[in-house]
Amino acid sequence: MRLLFIYLFLLPSVGWTQEKPLAKAVSNAKASGKVDSFSNLFTANGSTKAVTNALDATQFIHQLTLNPTVLESISSQKHQLLEISLPTAEGSLELELVPATIFAPGFKMVTAVPDPNFTLDITKFQYYNGIIKNNPNSIAMVGISENSIVGTISDQTGNRVLAKRNEKSATEYAFYNENAVTTQKPTFACGTINSGPARTPLKENPTKDTLTHTTNSTxxxxxxxxxxxxxxxxxxxxxxxxxxxxxxxxxxxxxxxxxxxxxxxxxxxxxxxxxxxxxxxxxxxxxxxxxxxxxxxxxxxxxxxxxxxxxxxxxxxxxxxxxxxxxxxxxxxxxxxxxxxxxxxxxxxxxxxxxxxxxxxxxxxxxxxxxxxxLGSQHTHWCGWEVSPGVLGAIDNCAPTEALEGQSPCPPGPPPVGGGTIMSYCDIIPGNSKDFTKGFGPLPRNKILSVIASANLPTTTSDGIVESIVTGNWSSASTWACGLTPTVMRNITVSGGHTVDLNTSGDTKEVNINGDLNLSISSSSLNVNN
Known part of the structure; x- marks a missing residue:
């Protein structure tokens, strides 16, 4: 079985001119018509007010009761498109989720000294992410084991959390905006150390890898x-x-x-x-x-x-x-x-x-x-961003600006509208925040993409899965190479935890994956004929 954990984030398309990856993955899964819906995973059990001295006293904490039988049903199989509902006093929040892969091929868990009690079987978990239904600018991240579920949602109202009530029974959960339970913001500062030559101003026009593919993976x-x-x-x-x-x-x-x-x-x-x-x-x-x-x-x-x-x-x-x-x-x-x-x-x-x-x-x-x-990004209050053609400066005003080497600090950037991005310090400013819905923002994102484009890195499918695959009857364990079409003209079954390598020219008829499959990608296309 797969790993299923829930974390939910709503992200608008900042700096994007096309559908964002998670929304696109959900759209692709919808096109297959294979939808598993579970509207009764939770039952609403009333709401309480925010905790005393909460950052946002207007928020409510929604009490939920988990249905263990439904959870077991979800965790017992793989879902190409999973729909679940979170009931609240304001109505149900419906999530559309696709399988997510967080492990690189050959992932290992190791302890410094042998621990006989370390018996965790990660195949007993599943990871999914996706969007809130009818909101393509959202993110939903979900994690489910055989007996528990956890999640976080972010949108313009803040971050919402789905979690088991601490020190309560195994079926008592809560769904809440974190500002309803938080009384003060944690302080955060980070130290960045240059790992090479002095940094020059960033003028990013990153190149994109031109890749073709013939799977349903993006x-x-x-x-x-x-x-x-x-x-x-x-x-x-x-x-x-x-x-x-x-x-x-x-x-x-x-x-x-x-x-x-x-x-x-x-x-x-x-x-x-x-x-x-x-x-x-x-x-x-x-x-x-x-x-x-x-x-x-x-x-x-x-x-x-x-x-x-x-x-x-x-x-x-x-x-x-x-x-x-x-x-x-x-x-x-x-x-x-x-x-x-x-x-x-x-x-x-x-x-x-x-x-x-x-x-x-x-x-x-x-x-x-x-x-x-x-991965190469400076802070948003660094002075080397090309904030407009030919003009260098800081992206926001959430911290004292960081000067280019040998220069004086530049003026602060504009105040962020609706919160800062991931590489900012906006969350430590009273009355401001860091908005996960904005992601990295266009300039830091482009910088990271340009570094990755020039780096020698392994490859995978962008959604971590190969879709539209049916049951076969031939079994083998090897390594799957994306972009290389196989010569094997027979049906293939891959048991969970293995990798498959189809690295010659030709076509295969059918491939069935039982459990998680780690993809080792070495080229640009993979052709699977059903």
Whole structure:
């Protein structure tokens, strides 16, 4: 079975002239006519007012009761297009979801020392993302296991969360705007370290890979594999429960990966490494001898430099629950293209930001932001953006401007309308916010795409799946190469967890995938004849 986790984000088309990737994936799935609808996954169980001193006292917390039988039915099979409803006092919110892939081919989970209690089977989970019905400018990210579901929704009203009530029964859930349960904004600042020569002004006209394809997948695209370490402090915070820690981390990355995906940027997890013994970066004690994010990142980089930078993936990050006074995260700018500096870190990672109602968006925003630096983007308050033809400056006014090397700071940019973008600091300004619905924004997005276009990266299908495939009767395990048509003229069945390589010219009749299939893409088209 597949992984199903729910995270929901609504993103308008900022800087896009065509349908955004998630809306397009839903449209393609609709065209197949294969829709599985579950309107009774939850039952409304009343609403309560926002918590005392909430940032938005006008919001309500909607209490929901989960139907375990329906959840089991959803998680027991793969859905080409999944529709679920979230009932509230204002009416039901209907989601349209397609399967999502967050794992790179060959994904691994490893602990520093063997843990006999680490029994998590990721095939027992499913990941989906998509949109709110009739809203093509939205994002829905969903994660479901056999007995739980979690999600986050973002739109112009803020971020909404679907989560199990902490310290309640397994069927008691809540659906709420995070500002209804949050009393103060978390502070965030990050430190960016240049990983190469001095940065010059950005004048981006990124080239696009011209790729053809003959599958129902939208296209073959380059992706960035992310190697992730969870430090010993984070392991201790979860009381040594590696299963729970891993589950929550995968939930987090599902959201991060979806934010990238809806801007046409593809990121996948290549390996998850858990320090269940003292790590070499922070030590075994809290507080740690490591006192700031710069020191932790430096130790992380030096550790891997000493191992020939031989981690699995293209960039490597360490996550910690520790707090530091200097920043909440740090990464080497453009580290994706300079292997000895392909490193970053995020602090303040914790199971729940607010009790008894968990919120996730601070951690999602911080990690997406730092990965954005690794992929080449500066802050939006940097002075080197070409904000109009021939004119360099800052995109917004959410932080003191960052000058180009050897120059004085430029004037601040304009105030963002409706909130800032991912690479901004707008969420730390009273009365302002960071709006996930805007994604990275046109200039940072184009910069990241240009870096990826010039980098030597593995490739995958943009939707992570090959569609319109029917049952066959021939079984084999190998590697699937996108863009190369096979010579095998017979029906093929691929069991879950394997990869398939069809790397010669010709056609195949039918391919049936049982469970998850990791795609290893090496060319531009794949032809499957039903």
């Amino acid at each position: 296209t073959c695209v380059k992706y960035v594999g992310v190697y992730v370490e969870l430090d010993y402090a984070l392991y201790q915070l979860y009381s040594g429960n590696t299963n729970e820690l891993t589950t929550k981390t995968l939930f987090l990355f599902d959201q991060v990966i979806t934010l990238f995906r809806n801007d046409g940027i593809y990121v996948q997890l290549s390996q998850l490494y858990i320090w269940n013994s003292p790590d070499p970066y922070s030590g075994a004690t809290i507080p740690s001898s490591t006192t700031n994010t710069s020191e932790l990142l430096d130790k992380f980089r030096i550790h891997w430099n000493g191992n020939n930078d031989n981690f699995l993936g293209q960039v490597a990050f360490v996550l910690t629950s520790r707090t530091f006074s200097d920043a909440g995260g740090r990464a080497y700018l453009g580290g994706l293209t300079i292997r000895p500096y392909a490193y970053g870190m995020c602090a303040y990672i914790s199971p729940n930001t607010v009790q008894p109602y968990p919120t996730y968006t601070y951690q999602v925003g911080a990690l997406t932001h730092e990965l954005g630096h690794s």
